[in-house]
Amino acid sequence: MPMPTAPAPRPASAPVAALDIGGTKIAGALVDADGRILARTQRPTPAGEDAEGVFGAVGAVLDALATSPAWAAAEAVGIGSAGPVDAARGTVSPVNVPGWRGFPLVERVGEHAGGRPVTLVGDGVAMTAAEHWLGAARGHADALGLVVSTGVGGGLVLGGRLHPGPTGNAGHIGHLSVDLDGDPCACGGRGCVERLASGPHIARHALDGGWRPGPDGDASAAAVAEAARAGHPAAVAAFERAARA
Numbered sequence: 001m002p003m004p005t006a007p008a009p010r011p012a013s014a015p016v017a018a019l020d021i022g023g024t025k026i027a028g029a030l031v032d033a034d035g036r037i038l039a040r041t042q043r044p045t046p047a048g049e050d051a052e053g054v055f056g057a058v059g060a061v062l063d064a065l066a067t068s069p070a071w072a073a074a075e076a077v078g079i080g081s082a083g084p085v086d087a088a089r090g091t092v093s094p095v096n097v098p099g100w101r102g103f104p105l106v107e108r109v110g111e112h113a114g115g116r117p118v119t120l121v122g123d124g125v126a127m128t129a130a131e132h133w134l135g136a137a138r139g140h141a142d143a144l145g146l147v148v149s150t151g152v153g154g155g156l157v158l159g160g161r162l163h164p165g166p167t168g169n170a171g172h173i174g175h176l177s178v179d180l181d182g183d184p185c186a187c188g189g190r191g192c193v194e195r196l197a198s199g200p201h202i203a204r205h206a207l208d209g210g211w212r213p214g215p216d217g218d219a220s221a222a223a224v225a226e227a228a229r230a231g232h233p234a235a236v237a238a239f240e241r242a243a244r245a
């Protein structure tokens with residue numbers, strides 16, 4: 001009688017390279033098909049530099065990933081970028097990176113990554129895809145993911161599927177106006193969600209309300225969050241205002 005055959009071993013999962021492009025940092029990783037991070041690195045975003053200066057940091061992140069033994073097997077590159085992005089054209093124009101307007105990021109990353117195929121979406125869409133795959137939105141048919149960082153991004157899962165929209169920006173709620181007469185925003189609008197709810201604006205509002213950083217001088221939104229947890233009224237008010245936005 002033949003022995004039962006053992007289940008076939010799972011095929012080796014080809015990793016992909018992932019880039020997260022933000023107004024403060026550019027992060028990169030090699031990620032396997034189960035979502036495990038095999039290598040990671042990051043560089044500060046030289047947001048005040050010209051287009052090539054900013055791309056230099058992206059190139060440095062890719063070069064650092066290429067030193068990993070897993071790089072050779074990486075089959076593709078995925079990019080989540082601060083928005084707005086134009087996934088159809090492969091370009092990005094991050095509000096907080098003025099040197100990049102219509103910057104051909106997909107083409108440039110493809111060249112730098114040895115011709116590997118490149119997929120671009122907004123960072124909020126990428127984060128939402130990850131939360132739906134492995135995180136807080138797992139098992140939910142519909143979800144809105146929100147990134148609150150240097151900017152405010154978002155992404156949508158509808159009916160169990162990611163909806164990046166035709167340009168990769170669907171769900172990017174940071175530049176919806178919630179105050180028509182509000183402060184001018186870098187995007188040209190007024191009273192944008194981002195203008196009230198991003199990390200730097202949470203910190204600014206707390207400072208305006210009388211919160212002061214501790215002895216370490218940390219005036220980031222993370223420091224404001226710590227003060228809010230301890231009950232500081234101006235810190236709490238800054239987060240409540242952001243949440244209302």
Ligand SMILES: [Zn+2]
Nearest residue numbers: 175185187192
């Ligand atoms: Zn705006």
